Amino acid sequence: MAAILHDVVFLIDVDNTLLDNDRIIADLRDHLIQEFGVACSGRYWTLFEKLRDELGYADYLGALQLYRKEVEGLGLHAQALLQMSSFLVDYPFQDRVYPGALDAIARMNKLGPTVILSDGDVVFQPRKIQRSGLWRAVEGRVLIYVHKELMLDEVRRTFPARHYAIVDDKPRILGALKAAWGDGVTTVFPRQGHYALDTIEAAKYPTPDIVVDHIGDLARTNIAGWFPLPGANHEQDHAATP
Numbered sequence: 001m002a003a004i005l006h007d008v009v010f011l012i013d014v015d016n017t018l019l020d021n022d023r024i025i026a027d028l029r030d031h032l033i034q035e036f037g038v039a040c041s042g043r044y045w046t047l048f049e050k051l052r053d054e055l056g057y058a059d060y061l062g063a064l065q066l067y068r069k070e071v072e073g074l075g076l077h078a079q080a081l082l083q084m085s086s087f088l089v090d091y092p093f094q095d096r097v098y099p100g101a102l103d104a105i106a107r108m109n110k111l112g113p114t115v116i117l118s119d120g121d122v123v124f125q126p127r128k129i130q131r132s133g134l135w136r137a138v139e140g141r142v143l144i145y146v147h148k149e150l151m152l153d154e155v156r157r158t159f160p161a162r163h164y165a166i167v168d169d170k171p172r173i174l175g176a177l178k179a180a181w182g183d184g185v186t187t188v189f190p191r192q193g194h195y196a197l198d199t200i201e202a203a204k205y206p207t208p209d210i211v212v213d214h215i216g217d218l219a220r221t222n223i224a225g226w227f228p229l230p231g232a233n234h235e236q237d238h239a240a241t242p
Contacts, residue, residue, distance in 0.1 A: 008112035008227065009161035011177075012105070013168040014125075015058075015118070016193025017215060018134055020096045028060070031087055043067065056146050057119040060088055088124065093132035098192065100216020105137045107219050108165075115141040115159050117148050117166070149176040163227050167215070169196040175205035186226050190215045 015021035032041035047070075048063035055062075068081055108114045116138050118125060125144050129135045135142055143158065145151045149172075166177045167188040174187040189208035191197065192215065210226065212218060 003158065003160050006112050006159070006161040008163045008165060009159045010108040010112060010114045011117040011155070011164060011166045011168075012108075012114055012138070013118060013166075013170070013173070014116055014120075014129060014134065016169040016195060017167060017190055018098060018101045018105075018116075019093065019128070019132055020098055020193075022193050023096055024091065024093070027091070028088070031084075035084065040067075040071075043070070055121075057121065059121050059124070061085065061124050062121065064088070089127060091128075091131070093128050097132050097134065098215045100214065100219045102133070102137050103219035104215050104217075105134075107221075107223060111224055112161065113141055113159065114138045115143060115155075117155065118142070118144050119146065119148050120144050149173055149180075152177070152180050165223075165226065167218070169193045171195070171202040171205040171208070174208050178206055186210065188212070188218070190217075 012018060029041065029045075032044055036044070044063060044067045047066045048058070048060065051059050051063050051066065064081070064084060071081075105114050114137075116129060116134060118129070120126075120128075122144065126135075126142070129142055129144075141159070143151075143155060148155075163184060163186070164177075164181060165186040165188055166174060167190065168174050169190055169192050171189065174189055177185050178187050187206075187208040188210040189196065190212050192213075195201070212221070
């Protein structure tokens with residue numbers, strides 16, 4: 001059965017777009033130092049960055065496995081490592097959803113389906129999205145890739161639309177979609193998290209179509225005014241644009 005052609009589909013990133021991932025990492029750093037000490041914590045993050053360079057996405061559990069291999073023959077941290085995996089898997093991600101993020105999703109849902117489009121692994125990233133409540137908020141419309149900007153043909157096949165809006169904290173991703181889809185996509189840039197606040201990096205890419213300070217601002221935005229939508233009821237979406 002062919003997928004339904006929508007007037008608009010909203011593609012929304014997770015980390016530092018809907019979810020305060022910088023805060024999650026800060027909590028993880030504090031926990032690592034408390035359990036393993038500064039030196040061992042530093043080694044974990046070295047392995048984490050090495051793995052991210054190799055894979056192209058953050059793999060927290062994979063880095064923990066690499067760290068385990070280094071220390072398991074030394075008899076160090078055996079019990080703490082088991083609890084470390086629980087800390088990651090059972091982390092209260094719902095407490096790190098940005099204020100207004102769920103309201104923003106609900107507002108977009110009035111105009112077209114919202115789809116989470118994220119990079120990540122196939123275990124921890126889905127767990128994060130589920131436990132945060134974001135999976136439910138988008139009614140299970142979740143796409144997770146290694147490099148999402150290279151999977152745009154599959155995105156279009158899965159969720160075909162006359163127009164797309166991409167909400168992402170990374171100017172590089174917004175620039176990639178604008179280069180690929182041109183006027184067929186509206187790029188939305190919430191200035192949250194360390195990627196968004198890196199002005200030197202952001203200057204390398206085209207200016208986004210829409211810029212907001214916080215994802216929650218979209219809950220009070222005239223989203224329907226971003227693009228022409230045949231038959232859209234603009235009366236339902238007339239709040240002042242920030």
